[in-house]
Amino acid sequence: MARLVLILDRRTEDALLSDIIEHGHTVVARLESAREFTDQVGRIQADAVITTASHSGLGRELLAACDAGGIRVIALAGSPSERRHAAEVGLVDVVDSGARWDELEGLLIVRAAAPMAIDTRADADGDAPRVIAVWGPTGAPGRTSVAIGIAAELAASGVDVILADADSYGGTIAPALGLVDESPGFAAACRLAAADALTADELARIAQPYRSRGGGFRVLTGISRASRWPELGASRVSAVVSACRRDCEVLVIDTGFCLETDEEISSDLFAPHRNGATIAALRASDHVVAVGASDPVGLPRFLRAYGDLVELLEAPRMSVVINRVRGGAVGIGASGQLRATLRRFGGIDDACLIPDDQRAHDAAMLSARTLRDEAPRSKARQAMARFVEDELRYAGARVDAQ
Incomplete structure (x- = not known):
């Protein structure tokens, strides 16, 4: 009591x-x-x-x-x-x-969130610490806000987190967190990885800190201009992921939206592939968080692309997050309608539904802070905290209650 x-x-x-x-x-x-x-x-x-x-x-x-x-x-x-x-x-x-x-x-009657810690010891497959890739289809379903939210919740639990912006169509994490993006950290990491020079010291130099009293984390900012996508080669991305595995407890990657591989039939086999960065990040991850929008346009778009994602990954450890859930766009009983649709057309039984809280997101964007820092009592932030605790604590690397 x-x-x-x-x-x-x-x-x-x-x-x-x-x-x-x-x-x-x-x-x-x-x-x-x-x-x-x-x-x-x-x-x-x-x-x-x-x-x-x-x-x-x-x-x-x-x-x-x-x-x-x-x-x-x-x-x-x-x-x-x-x-x-x-x-x-x-x-x-x-x-x-x-x-x-x-x-x-x-x-x-509220369940207290248990403090978490990542066990960085290698598991039976030697695949630790964990890498979480956040993906979503075209149409801005909110994958960047979800990636930032995951990083913020883990960092607040005492976990050493690196948040990487690997979107080859243009990064958005830097402006969302008020960080300088003139020298994109992820592109620099890719260049160093290509030269086999991405050491822990170099990673510390190019990663920008997001400071928070609740728990800060490091950020590898994305490319500021979409024309710079050739710097993010697939092999380079894989090498960056491997380097981050050694230097942090959790790597959270905000990926691009496109999963097309048609460019692989190009006659120039050695040319860079624009979607290679996204595909490499997804395949190198231990857990994929697939993000979709809840509205009548975003949900069908997500379900179609979700099938491509499942085919792309050989043995995916995957969670589904449906973002911006609101009755005004879905109708009465929005949560029930969404779950029934996901089950019927995607075979998805356990999606996490994030309620829409535009006011809190606007405040976080205006202040260039995470939702956890700006509006910790927001319903959207509380749903994200439950998702991190319930869904990600046992997937990939081990997350145990202290």
Whole structure:
């Protein structure tokens, strides 16, 4: 049962108190303002704070203190202005001030995410540490945001991560994270790998750091102009992957969209192939995350390309992520409709559905930060955290709970 802190007006508190006790929870403190809680947060052992969504009961300082202590926050809003205030400070768990206790009880039942660590010892096949390739078809389904999200969640768990932008049609990770892309790190890594000179020192030199209090990671930025694609040869990409395996615990690769191999019938067998970088990254990975959009245009496009992806990989370890799920584009019961469609036309039974949260993504893009850093309570970010914990913890290299 949960240990609760109440920051409510007397009337609301009295209405909830009997239900709290009846359900076996313990009220460890009854306070009048958020400032009272932040002043003594170190002395209060609590699992959750139930507070009013007013300015006196809810603020960024309260959320920061609760995030640092792993304390859940649930706000009760009595007016549209209070709901807007909760959204502005980044709180997702907001209910009506007159809600029944059952609704609050449902928000309290939250599985705690176990801290993760990558076991970098080689497995029976000697294939560790893990390489995760993130792929998606044409049409911007959000593979870059998913790749960044995976890297951010793993890095926040204490894992040494390199995020590489291997899209031969133009990289987007650098602008998304506010990094300089005049000298693309992944292209430099490919050139060094071709000369057998990609050492750990060189990799440290060309990789740019993304700094975060929650856990930073290194980034090999992508090519800034699509015309530079010949620098990303297939053999070079494979060599870069091998070098990163030795120098980090997890390599996350944002790949291109195109899987066509028609260029291989060219009479010039030694000419570079534009899609070779994507195909090489996918084949060198231990786990592939296939990303599709949920709308009526993006989903059929994903299902058609997904068949090509399965044929391309001999023994794929694969997860499916359907991005930007929203009822406005799919209809009533969006999740059920999507799962039924994926099962019927793709044979996919266990896709991860990421809810649409355009406001949080816009804020992250504007600040050039990860969704985890900018909007940690976003529903999209929380779904990504669950995906990393549930799906990627046992695929490829081992990810064990500490």
